[in-house]
Amino acid sequence: MTIPALPLAKAADGTPVEMPLLGFGTWQIRGDQAYQAVRDALEAGYRHLDTATMYGNEEEVGRALADSGVPRDEVFVTTKLPPERAGKERRTIEASLHALGLDAVDLWLIHWPPHRGRSVKVWKEFIAIRDAGLARAIGVSNYGPDEIDELTAETGVTPAVNQIRFGPSLYDAGLVRAHKDRGVVLEGYSPFKTTNLNDPVLTRIAAAHGVDTARVVLRWHVQHEIVVIPKSSTPERITRNADIAGFELTSEEMAAVDGLGR
Template sequence: MTDVPTVQLNDGTEIPQLGFGVWQVPADDAERVVAEALKVGYRHIDTAAIYGNEEGVGRAIAASGVPREELWVTTKLWVGDFKEGNTKQALRTSLEKLGLDYVDLYLIHWPSPEDEAYVQAYQDMEELKAEGLTRSIGVSNFLPEHLDAVIGASSTVPSVNQIEVHPVLQQRDVQSADASHGIATQAWSPLAQGEVFGDEPIVAAAEAHGVNPAQVIIRWHLQRGRILFPKSVTPERIASNFDVFGFELSADELAAIDGLERDGRRGAHPATFNPASQ
């Protein structure tokens, strides 16, 4: 198995830099695809309560034979739960579905900033960490002003901010804010759902290194220091997305991919998205 590099978070824990995501993976498929990912060598699995597939993820983990201490499991707190004051129970429910005693990382999924309920949720997550139900806590889709709000009202700086990042949406202002606080940036939708596979810098790098466009983009994220977790339900792609440690992009290739930024957001904007009303 290839050794995946780790990133040391600000609380001292170490997270595998390359993981496997299960967003939009149907519940009936989750067990199969996570089992395949674990067989390939992934040890970092990212799920969420709202995905509806935590039970399948848990079954795959239980059947894998991989020691728990070798795994990194992330799940996320849904907005509806923290708006109703159910942060603590939400994690306990996720743990039951996953069949785990603890998760490695618990994230607020969206800030939903029409009020500051996310601040109380984060304070509740600090207590969950103190109880040992999660090793690390963090946030997802937080803009700099949301980070400032939770940091100002708590004693724990988030370990992670999971945001949409790919070659055509790099959110450099958010990444800079993360770095200024010692927060690791995780990239969701790291491949832009294939939108950039035909862009010239990516095609050229793939040809130069004898790899595919997805592998180039994954390598770009890794070399830029981000944590990421591409998703696939196809065994061949699950394997190829993991096979990215035999080549390295040059400084010029990295810069050319950086230059693809075009504000190509594919998901919702955190400043206005209110999933609790969806």
């Protein structure tokens, strides 16, 4: 599987950070199921793993990565700070790194905007943790453009990524453009839950390429340069979702899928 990556801001040590456009999500997968799913994903060729403190599976994700034999520097790992951990940023990232068995994550996100307008204070701690080398890049999740602008205005540092609920039915060209204008990589979660995979537009395009509609949705994200993190615990589906490099949607097909958001 060859899937392109997007450049993020350089890490504190000056090394480049690249985020693969296709990742593997682990929300709601725990215990042995999480371990095996991550092993299956790495075997299928995924090189981007997404977890979070609140998922309760960082240990399994880290153990699966260690046992996989895939070199650490070939895998992009994301985790996230729960909003209720605002004020405990250092302890939280250190606990995540201990659970994952890593010296640093590639991306650390504020999972949701903290209550009572505490985003700027948390973001300043994120910058310090990035500068300390515990996270190579930092970003946010479930933020709006105005909330991102506040962080940039107050600190001079723009989040590298904003991870939001996204899919064809939620497509908003203005929102996509707002992120590009700010230099923020847009990352979408729940690509299938937000989409009617039986929609005639998707079934027609899928038939034309000899693939299922889920892969049309994933390919659509990638061609828009929107990072996407499908989740599954079924080995066959994990492997199938990874197989999106062998076809390309035409401009007319991309526009047709865009139209599902109207």
